[in-house]
Amino acid sequence: SRLSKRRAAEGGSLPPGPAGLPILGNLLAIDSQEPWETYVSWGAEYGDLIYARFFSQDVVIINSEKIAKDLLEKRSSNYSDRPYLPTRLPFGWTHNFAFTPYGNEWRLARRLFHQGFRAEAALNFHPKQICKAHQLLINLYETPQNYADHLTTQAPCSCFKPCAVFSASVAMSVTYDYETAPHNDPLVTVVEKANTLGLQYMTPETTAILSIFPFLLHLPSWFPGATMKRNAILCTNYGVEMVEIPIQYVQKNMASGTAGPSLVSDLLRMREHEEPTRVPEFDQALRQASASAFSGGAETTSSMLLMYTLAMVLHPHVQVRARAEIDAVVGKDRLPGFDDRPSLPYIDAILREVARWQPIAPLAIAHAATNSDVYEGYYIPKGAVVIANPWAMSRNETKYPKPSEFIPERFLDADGALLDIEPPTFVFGFGRRVCPGRHAADASLWVVIAMTLAVFNFSKAKDVQGRDIEFLPKFSAGVTRHPDPFPCRIVPRSGVDMKELARLVDSTA
Numbered sequence: 001s002r003l004s005k006r007r008a009a010e011g012g013s014l015p016p017g018p019a020g021l022p023i024l025g026n027l028l029a030i031d032s033q034e035p036w037e038t039y040v041s042w043g044a045e046y047g048d049l050i051y052a053r054f055f056s057q058d059v060v061i062i063n064s065e066k067i068a069k070d071l072l073e074k075r076s077s078n079y080s081d082r083p084y085l086p087t088r089l090p091f092g093w094t095h096n097f098a099f100t101p102y103g104n105e106w107r108l109a110r111r112l113f114h115q116g117f118r119a120e121a122a123l124n125f126h127p128k129q130i131c132k133a134h135q136l137l138i139n140l141y142e143t144p145q146n147y148a149d150h151l152t153t154q155a156p157c158s159c160f161k162p163c164a165v166f167s168a169s170v171a172m173s174v175t176y177d178y179e180t181a182p183h184n185d186p187l188v189t190v191v192e193k194a195n196t197l198g199l200q201y202m203t204p205e206t207t208a209i210l211s212i213f214p215f216l217l218h219l220p221s222w223f224p225g226a227t228m229k230r231n232a233i234l235c236t237n238y239g240v241e242m243v244e245i246p247i248q249y250v251q252k253n254m255a256s257g258t259a260g261p262s263l264v265s266d267l268l269r270m271r272e273h274e275e276p277t278r279v280p281e282f283d284q285a286l287r288q289a290s291a292s293a294f295s296g297g298a299e300t301t302s303s304m305l306l307m308y309t310l311a312m313v314l315h316p317h318v319q320v321r322a323r324a325e326i327d328a329v330v331g332k333d334r335l336p337g338f339d340d341r342p343s344l345p346y347i348d349a350i351l352r353e354v355a356r357w358q359p360i361a362p363l364a365i366a367h368a369a370t371n372s373d374v375y376e377g378y379y380i381p382k383g384a385v386v387i388a389n390p391w392a393m394s395r396n397e398t399k400y401p402k403p404s405e406f407i408p409e410r411f412l413d414a415d416g417a418l419l420d421i422e423p424p425t426f427v428f429g430f431g432r433r434v435c436p437g438r439h440a441a442d443a444s445l446w447v448v449i450a451m452t453l454a455v456f457n458f459s460k461a462k463d464v465q466g467r468d469i470e471f472l473p474k475f476s477a478g479v480t481r482h483p484d485p486f487p488c489r490i491v492p493r494s495g496v497d498m499k500e501l502a503r504l505v506d507s508t509a
């Protein structure tokens with residue numbers, strides 16, 4: 001076969017892996033809800049570097065951090081491409097550079113994004129993150145039963161104050177200096193629609209079928225069963241609105257002199273100094289950089305905050321220790337702020353453990369091999385889809401004993417100081433494609449964790465007899481993996497009423 005000839009030419013054999021069917025390859029063997037679990041079980045049999053086939057597509061799965069770093073970081077010039085996604089262009093998904101092939105277009109978009117989101121620049125977001133966290137506290141105080149809405153999306157909410165919609169509003173604010181409306185913000189709605197509809201078509205597992213039946217994408221949209229085509233059209237339209245409307249908003253504000261600082265206003269100013277011939281390229285990159293900031297930022301942050309809420313409800317003793325730390329370091333007269341971060345190691349340990357305990361992107365985003373390669377004697381074909389499996393890395397028992405348990409203490413030494421070990425950065429991916437929003441995400445998560453623990457107590461909801469309502473957490477993987485709604489009670493700590501909360505908020509404003 002062609003493959004064995006290539007192998008003979010290069011030396012080395014394919015990494016071990018499960019036997020597949022002649023045409024389908026290994027697709028039928030994969031748990032469609034939790035493919036990362038299938039890859040963990042393959043790993044137990046074949047090792048941490050696994051070869052599989054989806055139809056005719058070569059796939060390499062990496063279950064260990066070491067191999068992921070050896071390939072995706074140390075050999076990053078060969079492993080920074082993305083798999084070809086037949087859905088990307090028909091669904092108008094050119095606005096998110098997460099899916100742009102490796103090359104100049106991606107490089108420029110990522111460079112512009114970096115302008116606003118690199119570690120030092122992301123410090124500028126702190127005041128906005130604090131302000132949004134304050135709004136979140138007020139919303140949680142007033143309508144705690146709507147906690148998921150406050151943390152994630154918009155939804156009818158009975159409070160009259162601006163509904164925080166924390167994640168989306170931080171993202172919109174830093175990218176466009178756009179204040180999300182209290183309810184049903186038109187832009188947040190359109191981003192959600194574009195994301196929910198689009199992202200399910202952007203994974204190698206789902207799109208594998210299109211590489212063998214590409215006609216599915218080309219059936220006329222009125223054809224019965226042509227859902228994919230109809231969705232592609234809808235999604236393209238949402239994408240255009242989601243990209244263009246907020247840019248026009250910034251341009252209008254700049255023209256009237258009312259634009260506050262934002263990524264897009266900075267980039268529009270940079271644009272004025274571009275060579276005229278380079279402007280079209282710059283415009284395309286500006287669109288990718290800005291749309292990626294808010295479409296990439298909102299959903300991920302909110303999924304992690306839901307994981308955090310779940311962790312707190314299930315582990316009251318963790319809250320007790322966290323509160324004792326906050327009370328000792330910050331006191332009860334004010335809320336924790338970023339300056340307190342170095343003195344609050346337990347809060348950081350919670351943040352790390354939330355990220356590790358339930359990775360919200362269990363298979364990160366697949367990379368692709370530009371050229372064939374040989375690693376430890378194994379042959380990796382050119383064009384192979386390379387899937388790193390952060391889920392498997394989070395379940396490494398040597399590094400994380402009792403991996404399915406939530407134990408922030410694993411990141412601390414006996415004196416309660418943060419251990420000098422690498423935090424679970426694998427949840428943000430690897431190499432040149434590593435998540436560029438991670439610094440902003442880290443600060444948003446930290447401030448919410450610190451402030452909510454300072455003010456609230458999370459517990460299981462009670463039934464009419466006053467008994468805890470027990471539940472088994474369930475998770476769904478849509479855009480990102482997140483817990484399904486679970487019953488919970490969020491009540492202010494004793495002594496915190498609305499007046500006191502307003503005072504606390506004012507004291508850190």
Ligand code: HEM
Pocket residue numbers: 097098099110117292293294296297298300301304360361363364365366367427428429430431432433434435436437438440441
């Ligand atoms: C809350 C936690 C977050 C997690 C766990 C997360 C995780 C990831 C992962 C796993 C990747 C793929 C990395 C790879 O290919 O190796 C990624 C890429 C990306 N993330 Fe994040 N992310 C988070 C927050 C954010 C935020 C807040 C933003 C935007 C402000 C963002 C923007 C992006 C973009 C634009 C990419 C594509 C990078 C590229 O292809 O060059 N992410 N993220």
